[in-house]
Amino acid sequence: xxxxxxxxYGHYGIHEEMLKDKVRTESYRDFIYHNPDxxxxxxxxxxxxxxxxxxxxxxxxxxxxxxxxxxCHLLREAIDVTASLSALSVSPAQEVGSIHQSxxxxxxxxxxxxxxQGYFLLFESMLDSVxxxxxxxxxxxxxxxxxxxxxxxxxxxxxxxxxxxxAFWEDVYGFDMACMKTAVVAEAVVEVVKADTLISEPTxxxxxxxxxxxxxxxxxxxxxxxxxxxTTECTAIVGxxxxxxxxxxxTKVMFSTGPQVTKTHWKQTVFLLEWPISVHAGEELQGKITxxxxxxxxxxxxxxxxxxxxxxxxxxx
Amino acid sequence: xxxxxxxxYGHYGIHEEMLKDKVRTESYRDFIYHNPDxxxxxxxxxxxxxxxxxxxxxxxxxxxxxxxxxxCHLLREAIDVTASLSALSVSPAQEVGSIHQSxxxxxxxxxxxxxxQGYFLLFESMLDSVxxxxxxxxxxxxxxxxxxxxxxxxxxxxxxxxxxxxAFWEDVYGFDMACMKTAVVAEAVVEVVKADTLISEPTxxxxxxxxxxxxxxxxxxxxxxxxxxxTTECTAIVGxxxxxxxxxxxTKVMFSTGPQVTKTHWKQTVFLLEWPISVHAGEELQGKITxxxxxxxxxxxxxxxxxxxxxxxxxxx
Numbered sequence: 055x056x057x058x059x060x061x062x063y064g065h066y067g068i069h070e071e072m073l074k075d076k077v078r079t080e081s082y083r084d085f086i087y088h089n090p091d092x093x094x095x096x097x098x099x100x101x102x103x104x105x106x107x108x109x110x111x112x113x114x115x116x117x118x119x120x121x122x123x124x125x126c127h128l129l130r131e132a133i134d135v136t137a138s139l140s141a142l143s144v145s146p147a148q149e150v151g152s153i154h155q156s157x158x159x160x161x162x163x164x165x166x167x168x169x170x171q172g173y174f175l176l177f178e179s180m181l182d183s184v185x186x187x188x189x190x191x192x193x194x195x196x197x198x199x200x201x202x203x204x205x206x207x208x209x210x211x212x213x214x215x216x217x218x219x220x221a222f223w224e225d226v227y228g229f230d231m232a233c234m235k236t237a238v239v240a241e242a243v244v245e246v247v248k249a250d251t252l253i254s255e256p257t258x259x260x261x262x263x264x265x266x267x268x269x270x271x272x273x274x275x276x277x278x279x280x281x282x283x284x285t286t287e288c289t290a291i292v293g294x295x296x297x298x299x300x301x302x303x304x305t306k307v308m309f310s311t312g313p314q315v316t317k318t319h320w321k322q323t324v325f326l327l328e329w330p331i332s333v334h335a336g337e338e339l340q341g342k343i344t345x346x347x348x349x350x351x352x353x354x355x356x357x358x359x360x361x362x363x364x365x366x367x368x369x370x371x
Numbered sequence: 372x373x374x375x376x377x378x379x380y381g382h383y384g385i386h387e388e389m390l391k392d393k394v395r396t397e398s399y400r401d402f403i404y405h406n407p408d409x410x411x412x413x414x415x416x417x418x419x420x421x422x423x424x425x426x427x428x429x430x431x432x433x434x435x436x437x438x439x440x441x442x443c444h445l446l447r448e449a450i451d452v453t454a455s456l457s458a459l460s461v462s463p464a465q466e467v468g469s470i471h472q473s474x475x476x477x478x479x480x481x482x483x484x485x486x487x488q489g490y491f492l493l494f495e496s497m498l499d500s501v502x503x504x505x506x507x508x509x510x511x512x513x514x515x516x517x518x519x520x521x522x523x524x525x526x527x528x529x530x531x532x533x534x535x536x537x538a539f540w541e542d543v544y545g546f547d548m549a550c551m552k553t554a555v556v557a558e559a560v561v562e563v564v565k566a567d568t569l570i571s572e573p574t575x576x577x578x579x580x581x582x583x584x585x586x587x588x589x590x591x592x593x594x595x596x597x598x599x600x601x602t603t604e605c606t607a608i609v610g611x612x613x614x615x616x617x618x619x620x621x622t623k624v625m626f627s628t629g630p631q632v633t634k635t636h637w638k639q640t641v642f643l644l645e646w647p648i649s650v651h652a653g654e655e656l657q658g659k660i661t662x663x664x665x666x667x668x669x670x671x672x673x674x675x676x677x678x679x680x681x682x683x684x685x686x687x688x
Contacts, residue, residue, distance in 0.1 A: 067555070070539070083544060227390075
C-alpha cells in the first residue's frame with residue numbers, strides 16, 4: 055500500500071525511510087529498553103542508529119554514558135534533534151563522522167550497538183565496519199549487539215515476474231533484444247517478494263556470531279537444501295537475513311527481513327533464474343552458494359549458485 | 372500495481388525501466404514512424420534513445436543515414452543489440468559516449484531527436500545538452516525534436532500523505548523531532564501522485580520551443596493562477612511536464628507526465644507545504660514560481676514559490 059509512494063527522496067528522506075522502518079527501529083528500542091542488565095554498570099557504550107535515535111533510547115533507559123555516533127556526515131541536525139529533546143536531562147556525547155574517521159574513545163567500550171546491515175546482510179561491506187570497531191574499541195569482556203545474524207534462502211515460483219523481466223527482451227516494441235537477457239539476469243535485484251510466491255521452506259545458509267567472526271569468514275561457501283512445497287517451476291532464489299539480540303539478554307529480541315513477515319527497508323534480494331527449474335512438492339532442491347566480495351569493488355558482492363549442474367553467478371551492486 | 376515491485380535495479384535495470392516506460396518510448400516511435408516527411412531527404416540525423424532504440428525505429432522507418440548515439444557508456448551491448456537485429460539490413464552509426472565527448476559529425480545535422488528530459492523537465496540540466504547539440508551540430512534549417520515542452524503545476528489536497536511526511540516528526544517513537552520538519556519539507560520529492568488528490572485544474576507555467584530557447588531562459592520566473600476545484604486544504608503543489616512533436620509533423624504526437632494520465636518513469640515532482648492552505652472551490656490561488664539552477668550544483672534545481680505572502684524554497688537534488 056505505502057509502496058504506491060514509489061519515491062525518490064532527497065537526503066533527509068533516506069533517513070526518514072530508515073526511521074519509518076518500524077521492524078528495525080522498534081527491535082533496537084526493545085532490546086535497549088528491556089535489557090537493563092546488558093547496560094548496567096557498563097562504563098562505556100557506543101550506539102549507532104539513524105539520527106542518534108539509539109542514543110536517545112539509551113538515555114531514556116537510563117544509560118547516560120553513551121557515545122552516540124551519527125554515521126552520516128549530512129546529519130549535523132541530528133545533534134540538534136537530540137539536544138532539543140527536552141524530556142531528557144542529559145546529552146549524549148554525539149560525534150559526527152564514520153567509525154573510521156572518528157577519534158578513539160579514551161577508554162575501551164563494554165557494549166557496542168550497531169545498526170549496520172547491508173542488503174543480503176553483507177552488501178556494501180557494512181558488517182566489516184562492525185568487526186573493525188569491535189577489534190579496535192571493544193574491551194575483551196565487551197559485547198557487540200546485535201550478536202547473531204542468519205542468512206537464509208528460499209525458492210520462488212513467480213512466472214509473471216519472470217516473464218516481465220526475461221521474456222520482455224524477446225519483444226521490445228517489436229524488436230528481439232534477447233541478447234540482453236544474460237546481462238540482466240546476472241544482476242541480483244533488491245525488491246519486496248510476495249510471500250505467496252514462496253515455493254519452499256526457507257533454509258539458513260550461514261550464521262555469524264558478531265562477537266567471534268573474523269573478516270575473512272564474511273566470504274563463504276555453503277551447501278543448502280530447499281524443501282520444495284509446490285509442484286511448479288522455480289523461477290528465482292530469494293535471500294534475506296535475520297537479526298538477533300541474544301547474548302546475556304533477559305528479553306531476547308529478533309527480527310527477520312524475510313518475505314513471510316512485515317517488510318523492512320532491506321526488502322529481499324532476488325536471484326532470477328534465466329531458465330526456470332521444474333520442482334516437485336516434497337523434493338529437496340540441493341545447491342551450493344558462494345558469497346564473496348568483488349575484488350574490483352569491495353562494496354559489491356558476487357554470489358554464485360551451483361544448482362542442478364548449472365553454475366550461476368550474480369552481482370549485487 | 373507494478374509499484375509493488377519497489378526495486379533497486381542494477382545497471383541494466385535502469386535502462387529496463389526506461390524501455391518499459393511505454394508512454395515515452397511509444398511516443399518517440401510513433402513520431403518517427405508516422406512522420407516520414409520530417410525525415411525525407413534529410414541527409415543527416417541524430418537520435419538519442421536508450422539502447423539505440425531510436426536508431427532502430429529510425430532504420431525501421433527507412434531512415435538509414437542515422438547517427439545513433441548511445442549516451443550511456445555502460446551500454447556497449449546496445450551496439451550488439453542493434454547489430455543483431457537481423458530484420459534490419461542496415462546498421463546505424465552507433466557511437467558510445469555523451470554528446471560532449473563525441474566527435475562532431477562531418478556534416479551538420481538536419482534533424483536531432485533527443486530523449487533527454489529530467490525530473491520536472493529541467494532537473495540535471497538535461498535540456499541544456501539538447502541546446503548544446505543544437506547550437507553545435509544542427510544546420511540553420513534543421514529541427515530539434517521534440518520541439519515543444521510545457522511545465523505545469525496543480526494544487527494537491529492529500530492530508531494523509533501530509534501527515535505521513537510532516538506530522539510524523541512530532542512523534543518519532545515517542546520523541547519530538549519537529550525540528551526536522553523544515554529541512555525535510557524543503558526537499559522536493561519525485562513520486563507518483565494519485566489523480567484523486569488533485570484539487571485544482573492544472574496550469575501551464577512555462578513553454579519552451581527547443582528550436583529557439585537559449586540556455587539562460589531555462590531559468591525563469593512565472594506568475595500562475597490555479598483554479599481550485601474543491602473546498603479543502605491545499606497540502607502541496609505538484610509539478611510535471613508535457614512533450615510535443617509538433618513542427619512540420621503531419622501526425623503530431625504528444626505525451627504528458629501529469630498525474631491525470633498513465634505514469635511515466637519521471638513520475639511527478641511534489642512541493643510539500645509545511646502549513647496547508649485553506650482553499651475554496653472556484654477560487655483562483657495566485658502564486659509566483661522561480662526556477663533556477665543551484666550555483667553550488669548546476670545539476671540540481673532551486674524552486675521558489677510565492678504563495679499567500681509566503682516564500683517557500685525547495686531543492687530538487
